[in-house]
Amino acid sequence: DGLAWLLDKVPRGSGLDWLKGLGQAALKPFRGDHMSEVDEQYARLVEQTYHDDKVDRFEHWQRQPEFDSEYVQVFDNDDGHRFVAVRGTKLSHLQDLGEDVRIGFKGRPDNLIGEELKRVLDHTEPGRLVDVGGHSLGTSLITEAFDSDDTLQDRVNQTYLYNPAMSPLTE
Numbered sequence: 001d002g003l004a005w006l007l008d009k010v011p012r013g014s015g016l017d018w019l020k021g022l023g024q025a026a027l028k029p030f031r032g033d034h035m036s037e038v039d040e041q042y043a044r045l046v047e048q049t050y051h052d053d054k055v056d057r058f059e060h061w062q063r064q065p066e067f068d069s070e071y072v073q074v075f076d077n078d079d080g081h082r083f084v085a086v087r088g089t090k091l092s093h094l095q096d097l098g099e100d101v102r103i104g105f106k107g108r109p110d111n112l113i114g115e116e117l118k119r120v121l122d123h124t125e126p127g128r129l130v131d132v133g134g135h136s137l138g139t140s141l142i143t144e145a146f147d148s149d150d151t152l153q154d155r156v157n158q159t160y161l162y163n164p165a166m167s168p169l170t171e
Contacts, residue, residue: 039160041059042083042085042131042133043133043135043160043162044058045061045073045083046086046133046134046135046138046160046162047135048073048075048085049071049085049086049138050087050088050090054068058075060077060078061075061077062076062077063075064076064082067116067119067120069113069116070095070112071086071087071112071113071116071138071141072084072085072086072113072116072120074120076128080129081128081130081131082120082128082130082131083130083131083132084120084130084133085133085134086113086133086138086142087134087135087137087138088135088136088137088139088163088165096137099137099140099141100137103165103166103167104167105167105169106167107170108140108143108144108147109141109144110144111144111148112141112144113141113142113145114145114148114149114152117132117142117145117152118149118152121152121156130155131156131157131158131159131160132160133161133162134160134161134162135162139162139163139164139165140164140165142159142161143161
């Protein structure tokens with residue numbers, strides 16, 4: 001995960017394109033075969049959670065600011081879908097780095113979003129399809145919330161984990 005993140009930070013045209021291409025080719029077996037249109041759309045929504053300047057509307061999704069938090073943003077579309085986006089590590093946030101260390105040594109973070117996810121689901125009208133997705137640290141926050149309250153996952157249609165965090169020190 002760290003190598004993938006580092007390679008993504010290499011700017012195009014920097015003279016290191018060959019290194020970036022080599023690294024991405026080496027990681028390809030660990031990434032999945034392809035991304036669907038929905039995968040790409042949700043990945044773009046998760047990317048929005050990293051931005052300090054929050055947008056009210058992104059593509060055909062409307063942000064629901066009443067659910068905004070340190071890690072979570074919620075987006076609805078006109079088709080009756082709700083997407084809960086969970087960001088990963090921001091290097092400027094010490095709590096995130098501490099959670100990354102916790103994942104490294106214990107294999108899991110603290111349950112930082114479980115109550116928020118429950119609140120979002122409790123305030124979602126019946127019939128609205130809810131998907132959840134996160135990147136890096138966000139993937140561990142989602143799975144920890146599910147592990148801490150097994151009713152949450154049952155209320156989610158689909159979960160999308162982009163570049164899941166992992167630890168070579170734990171099972």
